[in-house]
Amino acid sequence: MLSTIHTVDCIEVITRFRKLGISSYDVGSVLATSIAQRLVRRICKDCCKEREFTDKEKAEFERIGKRYDATFNLDGAHTYEPVGCEKCNNTGFKGRIAANEILSVDDDIKDLIISEGSITEIRKAAFATGYRPLIVDAFNKVIEGHTTLGEVKRKLAY
Template sequence: RAILRHDPDIILVGEIRDVETAEIAAQAALTGHLVLSTLHTNDAPSSLTRLLDMGLADYLVSATLNGAAAQRLVRRLCPACSRPGTIEPEMLARLGVPDPESWLSGADVRRAVGCTQCHQTGYRGRTAILEILEMTDAIRRLLVEHADTRTIRERATRDGMRSLLLDGLDKVRAGVTTLEEVLRVAHGGSIAGGM
């Protein structure tokens, strides 16, 4: 609370773990400050319901939140040893890819091999897969109605949110990482029509 007396333009809150911290962050946002923070959730839509579950009033979440982002790190394929790989169209269909054959055409699908440069892992470095939920009027209404995470996710996808899985599939298609790696960190979710 003392930080507000210094009239900052941007406030960074390390992590919101309890309702008191959430309320202070929301009050700061209501007074025109840009507040950035973190929450431990599985995806961006879960951040909204987590704030409600903590006990933050629905009108505060709806009025102060501009968006939520989720990220996961996936291992990057080693450029020295990765080799062309394959993905069965049936697997892509199970993941919700609408036209697997089209997705595969022009794809640079690679597989991990292992060499001395990557210590026989097949991977070197990491890259982020992202999910960004922009608050729309429809999502604000869902918050006030206390909609569940699944309903919020479906609405956000219709509004243009790309899931962690979809962003990961883009990186698989570009030869940056493997499907196995994306599924390992994206919890094997569905793209839910986000293509």
């Protein structure tokens, strides 16, 4: 079964279910995958201005990379400054793109949920399976030139 629930991220879904009165046993037995997404505006390719990442922005990538055990490759990457044109109603952005994160509930995580493990413990186990929070995906979308750090900052409080 697929369902939608509003939470800050895909791990907090577990907290939400627990608060709804669903037993940890039931959550652990039933939850297979949890996906969270946040939409960020896509830079308008018709008017954006290409530029290098600033040192401050590079430091931001390093800080987030360190915090979430992620590697960002900025070699040869550029970023774009929103400008504004007729096609984007002078906003500098046109359309949206989803930043996402996926929690795959493996046996370790399942056991943690069932044994009333804390969200911190579950988060740690999730990291071991390769889970990374959506800020990491959002930052990669900045490197790929789809959006900007400013937009990511605006949409994802981090």
